[in-house]
Amino acid sequence: xxxxxxxxxxxxxxxxxxxxxxxxxxxxxxxxxxxxxxxxxxxxxxxxxxxxxxxxxxxxxxxxxxxxxxxxxxxxxxxxxxxxxxxxxxxxxxxxxxxxxxxxxxxxxxxxxxxxxxxxxxxxxxxxxxxxxxxxxxxxxxxxxxxxxxxxxxxxxxxxxxxxxxx
Amino acid sequence: xxxxxxxxxxxxxxxxxxxxxxxxxxxxxxxxxxxxxxxxxxxxxxxxxxxxxxxxxxxxxxxxxxxxxxxxxxxxxxxxxxxxxxxxxxxxxxxxxxxxxxxxxxxxxxxxxxxxxxxxx
Numbered sequence: 624x625x626x627x628x629x630x631x632x633x634x635x636x637x638x639x640x641x642x643x644x645x646x647x648x649x650x651x652x653x654x655x656x657x658x659x660x661x662x663x664x665x666x667x668x669x670x671x672x673x674x675x676x677x678x679x680x681x682x683x684x685x686x687x688x689x690x691x692x693x694x695x696x697x698x699x700x701x702x703x704x705x706x707x708x709x710x711x712x713x714x715x716x717x718x719x720x721x722x723x724x725x726x727x728x729x730x731x732x733x734x735x736x737x738x739x740x741x742x743x744x745x746x747x748x749x750x751x752x753x754x755x756x757x758x759x760x761x762x763x764x765x766x767x768x769x770x771x772x773x774x775x776x777x778x779x780x781x782x783x784x785x786x787x788x789x790x
Numbered sequence: 791x792x793x794x795x796x797x798x799x800x801x802x803x804x805x806x807x808x809x810x811x812x813x814x815x816x817x818x819x820x821x822x823x824x825x826x827x828x829x830x831x832x833x834x835x836x837x838x839x840x841x842x843x844x845x846x847x848x849x850x851x852x853x854x855x856x857x858x859x860x861x862x863x864x865x866x867x868x869x870x871x872x873x874x875x876x877x878x879x880x881x882x883x884x885x886x887x888x889x890x891x892x893x894x895x896x897x898x899x900x901x902x903x904x905x906x907x908x909x910x911x
Contacts (some may be wrong), residue, residue: 715800722871722892722893724871734844
């Protein structure tokens, strides 16, 4: 497992949960899922990456945990029927993705606007990318972070520098 | 003081509103993208803007450039998950007065708002 793909997301979830959800995130042992095993989720926030890294990060929650976390984040009672429920889950996912992106030094990565999936579902990823699941416990319940990402071997900035040096 | 919050996340706008209310600011307008923000500014120029970067229809950096074409003094703080040095420099070049990286605390946002307003008064 490439820790360079794991650590930025571990740091990001800890920062975001401590600052915005006011709870500590305790990180479990990351798992590399190569066998196509899929987990069932109630709520997932999804952000895509493009540029020097392609793939996505998914934050998945059981419904009761998603509601508690959305409530702590927004500072007001939010259940699954509240009009801001998907917005809160999407914005949390956005913060984790953005914070992780910052830690991929030297890479030019863009992130998509968040999407939120509600209702029992599984997430399928391209087979060629490693799928890493980072379990995470909080006082409000468990969260799973799935990272499915491929990083370009020659980042565009490095390529530009090389081309500039030889031009 | 009139403040315009520009962010596609209503949750974030609500969090920002709560921080601003704690600082004694009640006159707050909201926009969910750059297009709505330009319309709001045309109607009533705010005294301060908090602007997200990634938004649909018109993003924050485009909005800041558009505002600076005609208004060189309106105080604007970028409040975004875009934290790389290159992005911060791009925003400063476009004309922001300060930069807040999400996740933020109420304290860090308050400090940036007060610092920006103290410089521009």
